[in-house]
Amino acid sequence: MYVTLFNEFAPATIVSVPSRQQNGAAGSPSRKSQGAGAHLFREGDAAASIYEIVSGVFRLTRVLGNGRRQVIAFGFPGDTIGFPKGACHHTDCEAITAAEVIVHRRNALDTVDGDHETHQRLLNAALREISAMQDHFMMLARKSAKEKMASFLVTLAERNGTPIGGYTSCSLPMSRADIADFLGLTVETVSRTLTRLRKENMIALENPQTVLIRDMRALISASQVSE
Amino acid sequence: MYVTLFNEFAPATIVSVPSRQQNGAAGSPSRKSQGAGAHLFREGDAAASIYEIVSGVFRLTRVLGNGRRQVIAFGFPGDTIGFPKGACHHTDCEAITAAEVIVHRRNALDTVDGDHETHQRLLNAALREISAMQDHFMMLARKSAKEKMASFLVTLAERNGTPIGGYTSCSLPMSRADIADFLGLTVETVSRTLTRLRKENMIALENPQTVLIRDMRALISASQVSE
DNA sequence: CGGGACTTTGACGGGTATCAATTAGAGTGG
DNA sequence: CCACTCTAATTGATACCCGTCAAAGTCCCG
Numbered sequence: 001m002y003v004t005l006f007n008e009f010a011p012a013t014i015v016s017v018p019s020r021q022q023n024g025a026a027g028s029p030s031r032k033s034q035g036a037g038a039h040l041f042r043e044g045d046a047a048a049s050i051y052e053i054v055s056g057v058f059r060l061t062r063v064l065g066n067g068r069r070q071v072i073a074f075g076f077p078g079d080t081i082g083f084p085k086g087a088c089h090h091t092d093c094e095a096i097t098a099a100e101v102i103v104h105r106r107n108a109l110d111t112v113d114g115d116h117e118t119h120q121r122l123l124n125a126a127l128r129e130i131s132a133m134q135d136h137f138m139m140l141a142r143k144s145a146k147e148k149m150a151s152f153l154v155t156l157a158e159r160n161g162t163p164i165g166g167y168t169s170c171s172l173p174m175s176r177a178d179i180a181d182f183l184g185l186t187v188e189t190v191s192r193t194l195t196r197l198r199k200e201n202m203i204a205l206e207n208p209q210t211v212l213i214r215d216m217r218a219l220i221s222a223s224q225v226s227e
Numbered sequence: 228m229y230v231t232l233f234n235e236f237a238p239a240t241i242v243s244v245p246s247r248q249q250n251g252a253a254g255s256p257s258r259k260s261q262g263a264g265a266h267l268f269r270e271g272d273a274a275a276s277i278y279e280i281v282s283g284v285f286r287l288t289r290v291l292g293n294g295r296r297q298v299i300a301f302g303f304p305g306d307t308i309g310f311p312k313g314a315c316h317h318t319d320c321e322a323i324t325a326a327e328v329i330v331h332r333r334n335a336l337d338t339v340d341g342d343h344e345t346h347q348r349l350l351n352a353a354l355r356e357i358s359a360m361q362d363h364f365m366m367l368a369r370k371s372a373k374e375k376m377a378s379f380l381v382t383l384a385e386r387n388g389t390p391i392g393g394y395t396s397c398s399l400p401m402s403r404a405d406i407a408d409f410l411g412l413t414v415e416t417v418s419r420t421l422t423r424l425r426k427e428n429m430i431a432l433e434n435p436q437t438v439l440i441r442d443m444r445a446l447i448s449a450s451q452v453s454e
Numbered sequence: 455c456g457g458g459a460c461t462t463t464g465a466c467g468g469g470t471a472t473c474a475a476t477t478a479g480a481g482t483g484g
Numbered sequence: 485c486c487a488c489t490c491t492a493a494t495t496g497a498t499a500c501c502c503g504t505c506a507a508a509g510t511c512c513c514g
Contacts, residue, residue: 062361062362062364062365064365064369064452066451066452068365068369068452070361070364070365070368070369072361072364083354083357084354085354085355085357085358086355090358090361091361109350109354110347120337123336123350123353126350126353126354126357127310127311127312127336127353128312128313129357130310130312130353130356130357130360131312131317133357133360133361133364134289134297134299134317134318134360135289136364137289137297137299137360137363137364137367138289138291138295138297140364140367140368140411141297141367141410141411142291142295142297142411144501144502145501145502175460175461176460176461176462177460183368184367184368184369185502185503186502186503186504187460187461187462188461188462188463188502188503188504189501189502189503190461191461191462191463192462192463192502194462195462195463207511208460208461208462208510208511224293225291225293225295371469371470372469372470402492402493403492403493403494404492412470412471413470413471413472414492414493414494415470415471415472415493415494415495416469416470416471417493418493418494418495419470419494419495421493421494422494422495434479435478435479435492435493435494
């Protein structure tokens with residue numbers, strides 16, 4: 001599964017692969033645990049590994065010269081992260097929550113000498129990621145704040161939500177600033193837009209980190225680009 | 228070479244590869260010519276091939292339900308286009324000018340049984356594309372109209388420009404609407420911004436399709452996100 | 455109880471979309 | 485060669501969404 005915004009929009013640099021790991025026989029891939037706030041890798045680091053997320057949530061960011069930040073994607077269990085450009089990582093990757101990943105050698109992409117199936121799986125993840133990023137372009141370029149926020153919540157709910165008496169509860173482990181930098185908005189606009197969706201009875205905020213989706217149909221409708 | 232916006236921002240779905248084709252001995256790849264306005268492939272088409280652009284300019288687009296369009300990227304000679312997600316293309320690709328491409332079988336990505344070097348080259352193109360698209364995110368999300376337009380012109384000039392007496396002349400084969408949909412702006416804003424850059428003596432418009440860059444330093448400076 | 459970070463809310467201004475009209479350019483046929 | 489037409493590009497007027505600046509509220513943890 002993957003954070004694809006209702007089959008129409010999706011974040012980037014993270015792609016889910018039909019997770020068929022931990023068969024025990026694989027050989028090289030190892031596991032790694034990660035505390036909240038710890039970096040999995042940083043921009044400029046030698047790209048020695050590619051990671052499949054087992055548990056936890058990650059944030060991939062890229063920094064602009066003047067300090068501005070773009071959140072490229074959030075990574076959830078099942079996603080693959082760490083595709084390199086050449087020898088180095090070109091994003092920062094930080095664990096938002098405690099997390100666990102499967103570590104693949106980076107050259108699983110280079111050679112097929114090793115595990116052919118792993119190679120193919122990672123390659124397909126890369127191709128799917130390209131497609132997902134293309135979707136995300138449209139969100140950044142053409143959606144209003146309300147549409148962006150609704151898209152984001154719908155995606156998170158599909159990905160991460162738990163049913164509660166007909167409604168869907170969904171945790172937002174990332175900060176408002178993270179959401180803003182992901183959607184191309186400001187913190188204030190994110191907060192205001194959440195308030196607006198709340199006043200329109202689409203959602204309720206149990207606390208700042210937990211959203212209850214009260215009207216999924218309306219939220220999906222709000223996520224579409226208006227005529 | 229690739230339309231990377233001054234090593235900082237770049238369009239997407241198109242990646243340049245060190246073009247070492249046409250050695251004659253390769254075997255499978257064939258060539259194909261393309262008239263202006265003709266589609267190389269459409270969204271939903273079976274993805275049978277991957278293309279390396281030899282000459283001409285292509286436009287990759289994705290369409291939103293209500294008719295809105297996002298230009299994912301422009302493809303110039305040296306770029307590789309047509310990465311599939313699964314079995315189908317997920318973008319439209321149209322030749323803006325008359326063009327010529329090298330056709331690779333799609334499964335050059337799937338198997339290594341064929342040309343191992345081609346496989347590796349296409350794979351690297353895909354990885355570079357991911358990185359380029361991440362750059363483009365920041366442009367769409369965080370740049371003003373003037374910064375976007377300046378970035379676009381700088382990129383095109385580096386990619387496509389011809390020196391003319393100390394200045395750089397650069398053709399814009401695509402329409403204003405294409406530029407607008409690429410930068411996430413409207414046609415009117417694109418036009419107004421060009422006028423503004425002209426009045427600030429950074430550029431001159433010989434005709435709507437030909438830009439003369441009169442002050443490259445100023446243009447580059449204008450392409451950076453302001454503090 | 456108090457400090458600090460995060461979130462929310464408010465007031466305001468600016469940048470860009472929108473609506474509308476004019477101008478320029480390309481192609482066509484007389 | 486010159487009207488005529490159609491599309492693309494430019495320019496103008498206006499509205500509004502969202503960013504910015506500022507302040508208050510909330511939560512967490514010591």
